[in-house]
Amino acid sequence: MLNQDAEYQSCIQSSERVSWRVDDLLPKNTVIDFSRRILSDALIGAEGIRCLSADEKLKLNHIRTNSYAHLFLFLEEYVVALMTQRAGLELHGNPVHMRALLRFTEEELKHQQLFARYTALFADGFKLQPALLDNHVQVARAIMSKSPLAVLIFNLHMELMTQQHYVETIRGNDEEALDPLFSNLLKHHWMEEAQHARMDFLEAQKVLAQHPEALEQAMTEYAELLTALRGTLVAQLELDLQTLEKAVGRTFSAQERSEIHAAQERSYVWTFIGMGMKAPLFLSRVRALSPVAEQRVLALAPTYYCQ
Ligand SMILES: [Fe+2]
Numbered sequence: 001m002l003n004q005d006a007e008y009q010s011c012i013q014s015s016e017r018v019s020w021r022v023d024d025l026l027p028k029n030t031v032i033d034f035s036r037r038i039l040s041d042a043l044i045g046a047e048g049i050r051c052l053s054a055d056e057k058l059k060l061n062h063i064r065t066n067s068y069a070h071l072f073l074f075l076e077e078y079v080v081a082l083m084t085q086r087a088g089l090e091l092h093g094n095p096v097h098m099r100a101l102l103r104f105t106e107e108e109l110k111h112q113q114l115f116a117r118y119t120a121l122f123a124d125g126f127k128l129q130p131a132l133l134d135n136h137v138q139v140a141r142a143i144m145s146k147s148p149l150a151v152l153i154f155n156l157h158m159e160l161m162t163q164q165h166y167v168e169t170i171r172g173n174d175e176e177a178l179d180p181l182f183s184n185l186l187k188h189h190w191m192e193e194a195q196h197a198r199m200d201f202l203e204a205q206k207v208l209a210q211h212p213e214a215l216e217q218a219m220t221e222y223a224e225l226l227t228a229l230r231g232t233l234v235a236q237l238e239l240d241l242q243t244l245e246k247a248v249g250r251t252f253s254a255q256e257r258s259e260i261h262a263a264q265e266r267s268y269v270w271t272f273i274g275m276g277m278k279a280p281l282f283l284s285r286v287r288a289l290s291p292v293a294e295q296r297v298l299a300l301a302p303t304y305y306c307q
């Protein structure tokens with residue numbers, strides 16, 4: 001228990017050290033630069049689409065970046081519910097754990113504000129209101145209907161996935177000359193998410209120590225959450241295609257539509273699901289919870305394009 005206290009205390013200290021304000025990263029008068037790629041093509045998968053011109057691929061890069069920011073805002077909705085619940089369990093219990101978990105919750109609310117501000121600025125500059133999913137509360141409730149251990153493992157996946165995106169495709173990526181504004185925003189998100197991923201693991205360990213029998217069901221539910229996430233990603237992808245048609249001013253033929261859809265589904269699934277499952281830190285954390293849990297993750301991997 002003492003060791004755990006030190007871990008939570010260290011999360012608080014790291015969180016205090018790296019903390020930032022939304023206004024510093026994204027002042028309200030910020031103008032978004034649409035002359036270059038915002039996210040790496042490794043996360044967008046536009047370059048390989050044969051039926052799009054270079055200009056159209058750039059438009060797709062921008063639309064997908066906006067959806068990426070929106071999906072974080074969207075998914076952070078359940079994290080706020082999850083961490084409010086975990087912090088509440090420590091009321092009159094362990095104040096260090098509770099404080100760390102409350103900071104976690106506050107940071108996710110701040111991230112939601114950051115991403116909401118970004119998508120509003122994006123819509124202003126893009127001269128077109130991109131179509132975005134709006135069922136975030138319904139999705140958060142569906143996620144929260146699963147067992148706490150399942151949601152903690154799913155969240156560990158999501159938070160380590162964002163880490164992987166930053167480290168693999170943004171940090172030190174000089175080749176693509178990405179938009180520095182969004183790269184900086186994701187850098188600061190990454191700095192706070194590092195503590196979140198540590199706490200997801202600590203909380204999962206806590207649940208597992210009390211209920212070792214919960215693991216089996218949790219891994220089944222984790223797989224169900226990934227299936228549901230895939231459905232949400234495809235729903236956003238269909239909205240992206242509508243926005244893309246408006247932005248480029250032409251209607252795609254059935255053949256073009258199916259080429260773009262297939263490439264984008266592959267990209268969405270790899271970016272949000274495959275990259276998380278393959279993240280070395282996710283696999284080692286899951287293994288530390290239980291080797292059986294790691295086996296379950298590895299068995300699911302081929303479904304999401306990871307070998
Ligand atoms: Fe976040």
Ligand SMILES: [Fe+2]
Pocket residue numbers: 079108159192193196
């Ligand atoms: Fe987070």
